[in-house]
Amino acid sequence: MLTIKEIAEMANVSRTTVSRALNNSGYVSEEARERIQKVIEETGYAPSEQAKSLRTKKTKVIGVILPTIQTETSSKIVSGIDMELSKQGYQILLTNTHLDKEKEIEFLDLLKARQVDGIILVATNTDPALIQKINTLNIPLVMIGQEADGLINVLYDDYHASRELTSFLISKGHQKIAFIGVDESDRAVGLLRKKGYMDEMKANNLPTDPAWIQKGIFDIDSGRNAMKLILEEAEEKPTATFAVTDRLAIGALSYLKEKAIRVPEQMAIASIGASEISQYVNPPLTTIDYQNEKAGKEAAHQLLATINSQKPIKKIILDYRLIIRDSV
Incomplete structure (x- = not known):
């Protein structure tokens, strides 16, 4: 696989210029960008995810903490999350607490150790211990289904x-x-x-x-x-x-x-x-x-805004509709 140094030599530009072009960071002249692009197309160069992670300090992985993976609610939320995140090249790492409040805290630590770029927590509680743990993570986080001051909340009415x-x-x-x-x-x-x-x-x-x-x-x-x-x-x-x-x-x-x-x-x-x-x-x-897929999409959207240093909406309350059937 080609290195950035080899691409720079083939395109007759500096390594810094190649790095800027690949990461869309800093000024690169149109002429230099075209030469670099031509080399990439001719060689089929594709930067590895590991290499990009080292350069950007981002893993492109989002942790998702679910209370259970066995319900349709969870599957729809995850579907909505994945639809939004995959558009931006992110993957998701799922964890399942089995409705155990202690595991919510345990998985927050686990995901931090895995160096995820952000976390979406489908929470079952807002216990002080959980909120304290979240506040010490220093990782972008969105909470679905429960409301906690100071956090980004996607809520059902x-x-x-x-x-x-x-x-x-x-x-x-x-x-x-x-x-x-x-x-x-x-x-x-x-x-x-x-x-x-x-x-x-x-x-x-x-x-x-x-x-x-x-x-x-x-x-x-x-x-x-x-x-x-x-x-x-x-x-x-x-x-x-x-x-x-x-x-x-x-x-x-x-x-x-x-x-x-x-x-x-x-x-x-x-x-x-x-x-x-x-x-x-x-x-x-x-x-x-409750439109659970929409909840997942909104949570992913606000998390990406936070990761990209944009201003997220702190509190989103989703709409609902009554479906009348024969049990009443």
Whole structure:
């Protein structure tokens, strides 16, 4: 493979001029640029990624930290990230925390050691230990799904989406609405979605029986168990259930079918996520679409702006849409 020195000799220019031309840095006359380009075309020269990394001090690798790789949400986010980054010649390095908060911190250290140019964190929490770690990294970082002061945040409108979904159930005549959530240490999914439900119920002067409110852990089985507890513990049975994810709703739907409770005639079900499977379960789920691919694109766009010393948008709140199907 040719060296920069050999290209300089063949083009009758200095090594500095060749370096400037290859990296688009500094002045190079049009005549010199044409001679260098001719040598490159004739020899098929292509600078190695390792060599470019040494010159620019950039690896062209972005680390992505996911809470799980097994969900459609994660795959759509990663697809959006990759679409934006690949246009600029970046590769992505994926890590999976398995919803373990300690691993989020562990992977931040790992990615720093791998000398990535930036990090996109699909976060499950904003614990002080996590934020402190981020602030000591000195690496461009964008957080998806959770909000933290001083960071670049790409957010879903969890609160208003939850209010709209609850309002839709109320508009269909439901006054006794159960809620399947997750732990409130997850501010977005656990806290804000529950607050949206509670506030909309209160605004309509409707009760929220503690027995109607149960928690799951982001999987189908815990949705089944939550639905079971609601029906066993509630003296007054709800006529509708709002689950904060499609997977929880599918679990609840499974339990209702097992008990021969008709959906939506005896129990309506609605959720958030708009996963592909949500349209194929029976009955298809009424759900909120969060445009996860767009979240990935926005995060990548703002990260690239930071890497390139441009001014990123610190806080982006994505739109959503209600998809009405037969489960309500």
